[in-house]
Structures are given as structure tokens and as C-alpha cells.
Amino acid sequence: MGCLDPRRPSVIARSTSAGSGISPRASTPIENARRGYAALAFALSFTGQSDGEVPDVASPDIYTQDFRAAVAFLGLQDIVYRERIGLHAICGLSGMALTAAAAVSRIKAVATSSMNDMSRSYLSRRR
Template sequence: MAERGFITLAFDPSFTGESGGEARNIASQEIFTEDFSAAVDYIGLLPNVDRECIGLIGVCGFGGLGLNATIIDPRIKAAATSVMYDMSRFLAKGANDSFTEENRRTIIENLSRQRWTDLENGTPKFAAHGIGFNEEGEMVQPDAFLPDELPENPDPVLEEFYEYYKTKRGFHKNSVNSTGAFTATSPLVFMNAPQLTYIKEISPRPILLIAGEVAHSRYYSEDVYAAAAEPKELVIVPGANHCDLYDRVEKIPFDKLEEFFKKNL
């Protein structure tokens, strides 16, 4: 976007990567939403920025969080997402809304008690932000987002993330997804505070939702599109999976993003 003439600010969210904050790798829906508004604070004070022409792009989980920020920060005049996840929905309901009410109660019970364990140990437990259940109905929260090696016949979504985060393509020593996980109790507040309850209030500011044709996350963008008010646009990228729209520059619709922001800023 900078190459296309936009003054562009990219940042790591609080507690992760190059950003500061303790405890490390904690995930906070409120703080991550605030990070977007803090970025607007900063960029709006630059002397060469028209503060009435600020837009936002959010990718994956930060697509949903970016929309969450846009709802409550009308200084953001246009918002675009790429392969967005609604992490509050994912953590509360599981992939494809597969959790039962009993599953949800089990997660809340276990993670609330983990808070005592963390205090007793003097350090937080770290675990993957994806929670599942085994055949016995027991909660499974892996210690890391991804294994060091792929198992035989891996789940296609696991394989897709592995090929991005665990190879030279996307690995970084400070990346939560490359090297470990968030604090185990991070999902709790996400589960209890739906991000996009007031999605209609972004209108009349426009939103652009980009999803891959074969992305496992496609339904999030489609559901947000259905719930949002006009003006809104949904772009499905032919043949693209979820991680393709992280870094495959030949698939990311930059022309569309440029057109969207030049029209609406």
C-alpha cells in the first residue's frame, strides 16, 4: 500500500512481536481493539497526514478486531479485511460453530481454574488459542499453536498454517504462531464479549471484505457481509486459501484495495 502512494503504518499488537507489554503473548480483545485506535492517534498527528482520510486493513483475527475498532472509532473512514476471523465467535463457539453449550461450560470452568494454577506457579501457562475436544468429550488445549513436525495425513487447515508459520515463508522468532502460543486463559473474555454486535453502526462508512474461495475462514466474511449495512462489498479471490491472502502478492487483490481506499478516503 505504501508503494501505491498511501502513508502506511504497520504494527504488532501489544504484548507480541516487537511491541512491549507484560505478560508476553497475552491476548486481549479490548487492548487489541485499542491498538488500532492508538495507531489512528499516532498517524493522525503526522504533519503530512489528512486525519479525515484514515483507513484500516486487518488480516485474519485482526480483521475482526479491526472492524471492532472501526465500530467505535469513526475517525476510521473506511475499513478492509483479508481472510478475517471473528476470534470472539471462534473461541466461544469453535470452528464452524461446532461447540455445544456443555463444551462452552467446560472451557470456562477449566480456564477459570487455570488462573489459580498460574498464580500458584508464578508464571502463566501458554497454550494454543484453538480449543477442541477429544472423543471422550475432554477439553484439549495444545501447548503450541503448531507442532514442530507435521503428523502423517495432517488436517488440511493444520497443514496450511504449518506451511506458512513453520517454514521460511512466514517463520519469525518473535511470532506467537511460529514459536508457541498465547496465555492459556486468554480466550475467556473473547468468549464473553462478541466483537461485532454493532457491525451495522459502521455505516455509512464503507467496508470491504476479502476472502479466499477455498479458505476455511470464508464463512466469517460472508456472515459479516450479510450482517453489515451498506455500503459494503465482498470480494472472493478465486482459488485462494486462507494463508494465500497473507503473503501471496499475486493473489492479494491490491488493485481492489487501492481502488477502495482512493474512492472512499
């Protein structure tokens, strides 16, 4: 990435779960953009952030795929340096960012913060 290259490194922020009082949907991407990153915020599937009824679904596979889809989408944007994408995930399902990073080589950095390990909680209920 040279000084004349218009592409930017990027950060993808995962929105918190519906019951959380923390809301990075606006503040995290805005701050990242101010620092020169291309920024994207999104909500995981079935977490109550969209219109309609929330189905009784919890799927680590789907949540991991949500991160992978966000990376693919962001990587298609002309202003994004595809090999410099990071993930920032806050709250219970943030561990899915680590799973996505293990599978997608374009993800170069991951920051997570969680009080609960929701993925482990989900797996213990399935046994």
C-alpha cells in the first residue's frame, strides 16, 4: 500500500446482542472512520437487530458465516485494502470472530471483549 494508493485498511464491528446495553453500531465504526479505516458495522443473523419476529435460532455456523460474508462484502469495495481487514467484536458471540479469522486469511487482526462465552454455553446445551 503506497502513499498514492487510495485503499484503506478496514475494521468490521459486530453489533452487540439485543439485550446488551452497549451499542457499538454507531460509535465504533465512526471512530474507526475518523482514524482512517474503512468501517462496517453489522448485526449477526437472528440477534433481534432487524425487523420482524426473532426466530429461536442460535447457530455458531451461521454466525461465523456472517463474519465471513462481511469480510467478503468489504473486500469488494474499491477503497478497501483486501489484505488488511480486522474484526472488532464485543459481547457474547464475539468468539465467532475468532472462528472466522481462522478460516479467512484476509483477516489480519481480531479484537474481542466478552464477559460470557456464548459459544461454549450454546454447545453445552446441545449435549
